[in-house]
Amino acid sequence: MLTETNKIAVGKVVFKDETIICDIVEWLYRRGIRKVLLLIGHMWNLGPIYSARENIHYDFPDLQVRVLDWWATTPQIVDQSMKDCPVLPSYVHANIGETSCMLAVRPDLVNMASAIDEDDYKTFFEYGMDQYSKSGIVGRDATKATAKFGDKRLGMDVDNLASMVEHALRVEIARSLSNDKLIFMILVGVKRN
Numbered sequence: 001m002l003t004e005t006n007k008i009a010v011g012k013v014v015f016k017d018e019t020i021i022c023d024i025v026e027w028l029y030r031r032g033i034r035k036v037l038l039l040i041g042h043m044w045n046l047g048p049i050y051s052a053r054e055n056i057h058y059d060f061p062d063l064q065v066r067v068l069d070w071w072a073t074t075p076q077i078v079d080q081s082m083k084d085c086p087v088l089p090s091y092v093h094a095n096i097g098e099t100s101c102m103l104a105v106r107p108d109l110v111n112m113a114s115a116i117d118e119d120d121y122k123t124f125f126e127y128g129m130d131q132y133s134k135s136g137i138v139g140r141d142a143t144k145a146t147a148k149f150g151d152k153r154l155g156m157d158v159d160n161l162a163s164m165v166e167h168a169l170r171v172e173i174a175r176s177l178s179n180d181k182l183i184f185m186i187l188v189g190v191k192r193n
Contacts, residue, residue: 017048022055025065035064035168039161043069043092044129066168071097073160080153084141085120092120093129095139097153104150115143 025036036056038049049067056065071081081097082089092098094115102110118137129136 017045018052018055021049021052022059025052025056025063026059029060029063034062036066037165037168038065038067040067040069043090064168064171068161068164070157070161073157073164077153077156077160080156084117084139087122088120091129091132091138093133093139094137094142096141096145096149097139099139099142099145100147100150101154102150103145103147104154107147110145112143112145115145117141117143 021038028036038053040046040049046069053065053067056063072078078089082092082095084096085092099110099112099115103112116135116137117140118133118135119140120138123132129138132138
């Protein structure tokens with residue numbers, strides 16, 4: 001399965017995301033790792049990652065695996081992340097939350113002069129972002145994004161994620177197996193041409 005932003009071009013080599021994830025997890029498993037957190041950095045990678053998780057559960061039943069969206073560690077963070085997309089929050093893209101986070105960490109990559117506010121809207125079928133949005137932005141308040149809001153959001157994310165990981169390290173592994181190592185796979189969404 002390829003994420004929706006992938007386009008096949010002549011001379012381009014494309015790997016299936018879930019295959020790479022499964023291969024890495026198998027490598028970790030063979031070295032004694034029994035807890036893996038797949039931390040999603042881009043919403044459009046959900047499909048391949050959940051597919052990989054199911055294969056991992058089947059192949060390694062004694063492995064603890066968790067898929068987690070970095071922006072969804074608590075309901076409050078989800079609300080902050082998607083507050084300007086009340087109709088169809090699953091299509092949030094470059095909105096106030098995401099743009100603010102980018103302003104906080106890489107302001108050189110953000111051109112606020114190009115920011116627009118674009119409403120989300122209800123649709124029964126699911127579409128690629130290029131089909132759903134004319135601008136690539138889905139959020140009614142993208143033009144109000146600030147680095148200050150991004151810092152606040154990211155601080156909440158880090159604090160909550162750290163607490164969750166600390167707890168996960170103390171959780172017993174099913175079937176009385178144990179290993180105090182926890183490996184993170186940070187899957188950063190990058191636009192592929």
